[in-house]
Amino acid sequence: MSATENTPLAKINSVFTGFGLMHDSMVYWAVVAGLALLGGMIGDSYVHHILILVFIWCIVIASWDLILGYAGIFNYAQLVFFTFGAYGSAMLSIYAGLSPLLAIAAAAGIGAVIGLIVAMPSLRLKGEYVALFTFAVHLALPPLIQQGKAIGMGGNTGLLGIPWLNLFGYQVSSIDKLTWYWVALAFGAVCVYLIYFIVLRGRMGLAFIAMRDADTFAQAIGVNEYKYKMLAFVVSAVFTAVAGGLYAHYTSVVTPKVLGTEFFLMAMVMLAIGGMGRFPGAVLGVFIVVIGNELLRSFDDFRLLLLGVAVVLTVIFLPNGVAGLFAKRK
Amino acid sequence: MTQMSLENVTMQFGPFRALTDMSFHIERGEILGVAGPNGAGKSTLMNVCTGGLRATAGQVIFNGQDITRFKRHYRCGLGIAQTFQIPTLLSSVTVGENLLAGQVFGREVRGEDTGISMRDILFLTQLEDHLAMPAAQADLLTRKRIMLGAALATGPEIIFMDEPLGGLNAEEIVEFLQVIRHVREELGITIVMVEHKTRALAEIADRVLIINFGEFVMLDTPQVVLNDDHVVEIYLGKKHDA
Numbered sequence: 001m002s003a004t005e006n007t008p009l010a011k012i013n014s015v016f017t018g019f020g021l022m023h024d025s026m027v028y029w030a031v032v033a034g035l036a037l038l039g040g041m042i043g044d045s046y047v048h049h050i051l052i053l054v055f056i057w058c059i060v061i062a063s064w065d066l067i068l069g070y071a072g073i074f075n076y077a078q079l080v081f082f083t084f085g086a087y088g089s090a091m092l093s094i095y096a097g098l099s100p101l102l103a104i105a106a107a108a109g110i111g112a113v114i115g116l117i118v119a120m121p122s123l124r125l126k127g128e129y130v131a132l133f134t135f136a137v138h139l140a141l142p143p144l145i146q147q148g149k150a151i152g153m154g155g156n157t158g159l160l161g162i163p164w165l166n167l168f169g170y171q172v173s174s175i176d177k178l179t180w181y182w183v184a185l186a187f188g189a190v191c192v193y194l195i196y197f198i199v200l201r202g203r204m205g206l207a208f209i210a211m212r213d214a215d216t217f218a219q220a221i222g223v224n225e226y227k228y229k230m231l232a233f234v235v236s237a238v239f240t241a242v243a244g245g246l247y248a249h250y251t252s253v254v255t256p257k258v259l260g261t262e263f264f265l266m267a268m269v270m271l272a273i274g275g276m277g278r279f280p281g282a283v284l285g286v287f288i289v290v291i292g293n294e295l296l297r298s299f300d301d302f303r304l305l306l307l308g309v310a311v312v313l314t315v316i317f318l319p320n321g322v323a324g325l326f327a328k329r330k
Numbered sequence: 331m332t333q334m335s336l337e338n339v340t341m342q343f344g345p346f347r348a349l350t351d352m353s354f355h356i357e358r359g360e361i362l363g364v365a366g367p368n369g370a371g372k373s374t375l376m377n378v379c380t381g382g383l384r385a386t387a388g389q390v391i392f393n394g395q396d397i398t399r400f401k402r403h404y405r406c407g408l409g410i411a412q413t414f415q416i417p418t419l420l421s422s423v424t425v426g427e428n429l430l431a432g433q434v435f436g437r438e439v440r441g442e443d444t445g446i447s448m449r450d451i452l453f454l455t456q457l458e459d460h461l462a463m464p465a466a467q468a469d470l471l472t473r474k475r476i477m478l479g480a481a482l483a484t485g486p487e488i489i490f491m492d493e494p495l496g497g498l499n500a501e502e503i504v505e506f507l508q509v510i511r512h513v514r515e516e517l518g519i520t521i522v523m524v525e526h527k528t529r530a531l532a533e534i535a536d537r538v539l540i541i542n543f544g545e546f547v548m549l550d551t552p553q554v555v556l557n558d559d560h561v562v563e564i565y566l567g568k569k570h571d572a
Contacts, residue, residue, distance in 0.1 A: 012427070
């Protein structure tokens with residue numbers, strides 16, 4: 001259509017036009033392959049369990065990083081998406097007899113709807129008011145689940161006996177940690193890849209960064225703020241709901257505890273230590289916090305105190321989290 | 331030929347009226363200067379035109395279409411661009427990516443190619459050597475170039491510039507005026523600029539619009555406007571006869 005488009009000068013090299021995608025993808029999948037091999041070498045099923053949680057958390061934190069770190073929307077309803085994914089997938093497989101893989105796919109759909117519902121009022125608000133509203137949604141959910149006992153949400157005890165994952169006829173029990181390790185790694189790797197390499201390196205990512213850096217200027221150069229903020233909520237919610245579904249079938253139990261303070265604070269700490277808006281910061285944050293948390297188990301009561309100290313030190317010395325280290329080197 | 335016009339535009343903020351019954355035309359391809367004392371309503375006027383504000387009463391017409399109620403990004407798609415007084419950029423990406431953003435989203439909101447090639451933009455703004463630089467490291471003049479470049483990349487027919495010369499030294503002013511002039515000469519884009527530096531305005535503008543207390547005062551060539559007793563009075567106060 002336009003001849004001038006293709007002249008060498010007219011092309012701007014950028015990660016948003018696919019520059020370096022090949023190379024970075026290869027490094028990424030090499031690391032994933034390394035992790036897959038590592039899983040086979042580990043003999044301890046407890047270590048497998050910890051890493052399975054890491055991979056599931058990676059999806060949640062990458063999604064949160066997408067909306068909070070990249071799009072700059074103060075969304076604190078991330079675990080709401082997770083909870084809907086977990087409950088949705090669990091209920092569909094328990095009551096409707098959906099196979100777990102299908103139920104997880106359906107959870108993605110549920111996530112999209114919840115994302116839309118949370119987004120609509122949020123988009124009428126600015127900055128920190130979004131934080132207040134979305135956190136209110138988070139706080140309002142446990143009583144709602146309580147009431148949901150009538151429709152089979154299990155109330156306080158939660159849902160038990162969620163069917164095992166069925167991989168093409170092969171039942172993956174929760175005890176089969178090695179298979180679960182690879183399943184969780186596959187889900188985590190694909191989701192994180194889609195988030196950071198496809199969504200955030202495409203037009204959507206550029207729009208998110210534009211809105212975060214300079215919202216008025218972004219609108220002036222044609223960014224449809226409403227559309228892209230809506231997309232940020234929906235995309236983030238879809239991936240998080242998938243993580244929720246995966247979690248439900250792994251633990252085979254979901255209780256309202258997933259909305260508890262410990263989970264929420266843990267997620268915040270992962271983002272704070274990892275650093276927002278800079279891949280692979282947030283994902284490294286997950287590894288550091290979950291594994292660190294386990295290593296500190298022997299300190300018992302002092303564990304939370306030590307985690308707190310770690311956060312304070314990170315904020316003081318690495319205000320951009322671990323991701324800040326990468327930026328400085330360049 | 332009239333490209334854009336305001337018809338009896340009033341902008342009310344609660345009890346305060348920032349613009350009162352403002353009417354004038356912007357001609358296609360001209361450089362129109364907008365001046366007036368602090369608080370005269372210049373920025374409000376810009377925002378009513380570019381979509382930052384929705385006029386309380388009256389109409390904003392662009393190419394024969396009533397755009398009074400359109401949002402900023404939608405107006406961008408019609409060919410209305412703007413640059414800001416304080417250069418805000420996409421500070422966490424490179425200079426080139428700032429221009430790219432203008433091109434990508436300009437094209438998206440327009441639904442077709444923007445019609446201004448990146449080659450032309452780089453030539454006009456002289457940013458070619460800085461494309462890989464992080465935008466956060468750019469100095470003030472470069473930031474202004476980037477902002478203008480991104481605006482141009484959206485393929486506009488008219489650009490509203492809010493104090494484009496603010497903060498620049500004498501040398502830089504000459505340089506940036508030249509860029510603005512080129513944008514009009516090479517690309518035929520209409521320019522509306524709010525500016526306090528009246529001497530520079532007189533030099534570059536075809537016509538100057540003076541507003542005061544949100545009201546239209548006069549619109550004429552710089553020579554006429556800046557020699558007008560009433561305008562001088564607005565700026566310097568009444569002459570006291572001995």
